[in-house]
Amino acid sequence: MRNTFHLKTLTVAVAVLSITSIASAAGLDRSGQDVTAFLQDGTYAEAVYTYIDADVTGNDVSGNKIGDIAESYDFFRYGVKADVNETFSVGILYDEPFGAAADYSGDNNFVDQNTASPRNGEGTNVEVRTESITAIVGAKFGENKNFQVYGGPVAQRVQADVKLRGAAYSAANGYTTHISTDQEYGYIAGVAYSKPEIALKAALTYRSEIKHTADAAEIYPFVDSGLIPDSAISALGLSSSRSSSIDITTPESVNFDFQTGINPTTLATAKVRWVPWSDFAIVPSLYNGVSQLSYGPDGLPLVSYDEDQWVVELGLAKRLAPALAVSGTVGWDSGAGNPVTSLGPTEGYYSAGLGAKYNVTENWAISAGGKYLWLGDADGQVPTGDTVANFENNDGFVLGVKVSYQAL
Structure with a gap:
């Protein structure tokens, strides 16, 4: 017999997309670090595939058109949870x-x-990737086991490549850095409350920052241009290439997840996420050293942000048939400041999404959905703080599919 959507287990069909960001929306946020797989009842497993494509275009300060700079990307998410x-x-x-x-x-x-440069025709390019594995142990308490505390270790890998090209970067035109893969550790901690009679669940989850120390290989052609005095090169230990270490601290975050039944076939959800991107910076040593010539002993970071990110999303899910539910969401991402780095020039977004969930068997279900993103206008700036471009009227979309298994 096909399983029905009992109120206590009714889930939003686009949970796969619930707080998915895009790289240029706020800082480097992508997955939203969702933990709802662990908060499901019984034995639960899911595999999620997400595809994101945005159209980010604009004009530089000279009025030249900038074609779509946002590369489409996809990623997977997996989760397994069991009650001991x-x-x-x-x-x-x-x-x-x-x-x-x-x-x-x-x-x-x-x-x-x-045309005289060996890099003629090369464009500015950035690629940053991370992977994270989180192990969680939870303990329920209270008269009816309504409360739960949970936590555990997080292993995270990070790597990055950045190329700065063109007149927008002035002396930094031609700068390149490769940051090798590094793995470090942090932790997760949270508390949850549930009231199954009305399908109420609320969870507050904290993830720690994770400090990486990675190998970085930099190339800075301007050092050999003859425009820097030899005395300054010697005093700061500069060269056109350098292999050294770099400290990168991925930010801490707080997620709040909430759901409650409205009636026996309808569920309301809310999600809030905070990430302090204003504390984040990428500061390669050679880039920073050259910038000290003009900007003092502290120099400049390669990437930084002015404001913290807030994400809010509200949703409704409705059971239409014993094995079928549909859902809709609306959301807002604050962005991480404006002007913002030219390597991700949007100021957050508004979103609207639709999805559906179908129970194929008693235990297996498939969910699919999509979101449309209205990306915020932004001025692109280089690390010196100069505004070098304007990006307006941009949008994007998110598609996702999730296969899940649940045994109560």
Whole structure:
């Protein structure tokens, strides 16, 4: 017999997309670091595929058109959770929490137009990827086991490549850095409350920052241009290439997940996420050292943000048939400031999404859905703080599919 959508287990069909960001929306946020797989009842497993494509275009300060710089990307998320007994639960989650993918081309100030340069025709490019595995142990308590505390270790890998090209970056035209893969550890901690009679669940989850120390290989052609005095090169230990280490701290975050039944076939949800991107910076040593010539002993970071990110999403799910439910969401992402780095030039977004969930068997279900994103207008700036481009009237979409198994 096909399983019906009991109120206590009714889930939003686009949970796969619930707080998915895009690399250029706010900082480097991507997956939203969702933990709801661990909060499901009984034995639960899911595999999620997400595809994101945005159209980010604009004009540089000279009026030249900048074609779409946002590269489409996809990623997977997995989650497994089981109850050891009535008190203890265990789970493992995999996701790709942070990233960036931008590529400039065409006739504009973000592409090297110097015909005498070996980099002629090369455009500015950035790619950042991370992977994360989280192990969670939870313990329920209270008279009816309504409360739960949970936590565990997080293993995270990060790697990045950045190329700065074109007149927009002035002396930094031609700068390149490769940050090798590094793995470090953090932790997750949270508390949840549930009231099954009305399908109420609320969870507050904290993830720690994770400090990476990775190998970085930099190339900075300007050092050999003859425009820097030899005394300054010697005093700061500069060269056109350098292999050294770099410290990158991925930010802490707080997620709040809430759901409650409205009636026996309808569920309301709310999600809130906070990430302090204003504390984040990428500061390669050679880039920073050269910038000290003009900007003092602290120099400049390669990437930084002015504001923290807030994400809010509201949703409704409705059971239409014993094995079928549909849902809709609306959302808002604050962005991480404006002007913002030219490597991700949007100021957050508004979103609207639709999805459906179908129970194929008593235990197996498939969900699919999509979101449309109205991306916020932004001024693109380089690390010096100069505004070098304007990006307006941009949009994007998110598609996702989830296969899940649940045994109560």
